Amino acid sequence: MLRSMALAATIDPRPLALSARDRRIVDHALRTLPPGADFGEALRALRDAVAAHIPNGRVFVLGTTDAGPIVGSIVSGVGIVDSERGVELVRVAPGGACARLGRFAGRG
Amino acid sequence: MRITLGFDPRLHQYGDVTASVHAILQAWCEVDWFEPSRSSDEAAATLFRQHHARAYAHAPDIFAADVEIRFAQGSWSEFGAWCDRVRNDHSWDWKFSALKAMSFRHAKARGWSREAEARNLPVNETRPGDLLVRFSAPSGAEIVMWNGVPAHVEGLDERLYGDARDHARFYVGFAHSDVIDCLEWQMAEGKDALDEDPFWPLLGCYRAGLYPFSLDRGTVVLFRFVDGPPALPRARLLRRR
Numbered sequence: 240m241l242r243s244m245a246l247a248a249t250i251d252p253r254p255l256a257l258s259a260r261d262r263r264i265v266d267h268a269l270r271t272l273p274p275g276a277d278f279g280e281a282l283r284a285l286r287d288a289v290a291a292h293i294p295n296g297r298v299f300v301l302g303t304t305d306a307g308p309i310v311g312s313i314v315s316g317v318g319i320v321d322s323e324r325g326v327e328l329v330r331v332a333p334g335g336a337c338a339r340l341g342r343f344a345g346r347g
Numbered sequence: 348m349r350i351t352l353g354f355d356p357r358l359h360q361y362g363d364v365t366a367s368v369h370a371i372l373q374a375w376c377e378v379d380w381f382e383p384s385r386s387s388d389e390a391a392a393t394l395f396r397q398h399h400a401r402a403y404a405h406a407p408d409i410f411a412a413d414v415e416i417r418f419a420q421g422s423w424s425e426f427g428a429w430c431d432r433v434r435n436d437h438s439w440d441w442k443f444s445a446l447k448a449m450s451f452r453h454a455k456a457r458g459w460s461r462e463a464e465a466r467n468l469p470v471n472e473t474r475p476g477d478l479l480v481r482f483s484a485p486s487g488a489e490i491v492m493w494n495g496v497p498a499h500v501e502g503l504d505e506r507l508y509g510d511a512r513d514h515a516r517f518y519v520g521f522a523h524s525d526v527i528d529c530l531e532w533q534m535a536e537g538k539d540a541l542d543e544d545p546f547w548p549l550l551g552c553y554r555a556g557l558y559p560f561s562l563d564r565g566t567v568v569l570f571r572f573v574d575g576p577p578a579l580p581r582a583r584l585l586r587r588r
Contacts, residue, residue: 279484286490293443295451297461297527300473300480300494308482310490313498314520333499333516 257340261317264288265328269343276344278321282310285319301331309337319343348380348502348576350519352495359476366539368478368530372496374550375526380500381426381515384556384571391557391569392416394548399567401545406449411565419570423511429560429570430514441561442524449545450528459535461491478530496530498523506576518558525549 257265268288272281282298289296289312299313304320309331311318316331317340326344331337352372361368384391399414419425433441454460465479470489473480478495498519507515529546533539541547552559557569 277484279482279488279490282482282484282490283488294448295454295528295531296447298490298492300492308480308492310482310492313493313523333504 257317258315260292261312261315264292265317265343267291272344276326278307278319278326278344281319281326281344285310302335302337304337348382348500348506349378350376350380350497350500352376352497354475354495356476361478363537364533364539367533367541367544370541371526371529371533371547371550374547374554375496378522378550378553379556380503380519380553380576381572382556382575383573386555386557388418388569391552391555391571394551394555394557395559395567395569397548398545398552401543401548402446402449404543405453405545406445409445409449409564413565415566417566417568419568420573421570422572422574423507423514426518426558426570426572427510427514429558429568430517433560433562434517436562439561439563442521445561445564446528446546447524450531454531454535457535457537459531461493461531462489464534465491493527496523496526503576522549522553525553 264285265288268281268284271284271287276284286298289298298310298318301309301311301313301316301318303309304322306321306323309318309320309329311329311331316333318329318331319326320329320337321327325342328340328343329337330340356369356372395416396414399410403410403412419429439445461479465481468477468479468481470481470483473494476495478493479491480494481489481491483489500515500519503515503519504512525546529544529550532544532546533541536543549559552569557571560568560570562568
């Protein structure tokens, strides 16, 4: 049921890659993240941020990579995933392609 | 163009809400997105009035007692105009401020949560048929997420381009929250009867080929397409020299 996908090597360059709602949620989550947060802490921060901005807000499993699940919004495809570089913000396209938007949380 | 699940829900059990989950998922997969509707305006209006009446019964502070139903039809440019209108109207956010608020209130009143619903599921494992998944990180953080109900319409990216594709994706995402809310409503109720679920008649509207655009607490436009999505482009055969 979960789709396996590879992260694109390049960062999505579109300056408006996030909607206003997604941006508010991401900013909220980032403000609550402790330094060096792991994926579980990032996921909890994202879930709490979604709940703060959307009544009954939910996070969805958007796919999987070798490092684990991609979790985020099923509407926009914006989510987070664990990687060697730390937790990354990504966008999953409807066809399954996954592009990196930037770092969400670092290791160490 | 339809959405397909990666499993046959009829092969899986969902406790006291098994029959309703089967019915809801079947309805979701029966929606033939963006095709001309064969339903009458009256039939579609009946469905939406059922939805609105149930929503009002549960949240009279959010929804008006009566709803004015208007009808519109057209092609992609007209559909896109309605999508843009509701996306850009910040004074009334039907999905996020009204329906989700009602859904949240209902779950809380029933003492239901995704975490409680998923308590018997294995951790960090997905099984065919599971609608929820429990994720646990080494740090101990545990999150329950939705997994089993897709929003990807097969063929949409191949048959639609530019603004039409953008508007189609927006609307399906718009509607996807309704199928999730429909399922969660039943889980919170703990029973199969769908006769009070406000989201069930909404799924009926989509299945009937009428697409609601709520303009305010008491006004909705039901839109129908007059033409279907363009066919897949034919492969061109190159003439041999």
